Amino acid sequence: MATGRLGYNSVNDRYGLLVSDLWVYSGFHCGEGLEVMVHGKWVPTRMEMCWNDDGSHDWYLVGTPYFVDLEYVRARV
Numbered sequence: 001m002a003t004g005r006l007g008y009n010s011v012n013d014r015y016g017l018l019v020s021d022l023w024v025y026s027g028f029h030c031g032e033g034l035e036v037m038v039h040g041k042w043v044p045t046r047m048e049m050c051w052n053d054d055g056s057h058d059w060y061l062v063g064t065p066y067f068v069d070l071e072y073v074r075a076r077v
Contacts, residue, residue: 003076006036015047015059015070017077025077037074038064 004019014027017034028034028047035042045061052058060067 001076003074006070006073006075008071017075034061034075034077036061036064036066036076038066042076 002017002019002024004017004024006015007018007023008014009016009023009027012027014029016023016027017025030049031046033044033046035044037043043064045064047059048062049057049059058068059070061070061073066073
């Protein structure tokens, strides 16, 4: 199991998992499962994306308070 932080990968327009500033997982797709730290506990979740009225999109983690800016969220897969 790899533990690190989420980071935005501008090459593929997705959030991925960084460990020591190296991509361990370069980009999550919608529906992919992972665990994130919420209030000191690991919580199972999945990556999802929603489309906005202006055609832009936002990433979020289902069942967590994390929406739009997922940068530096502690995560593991």
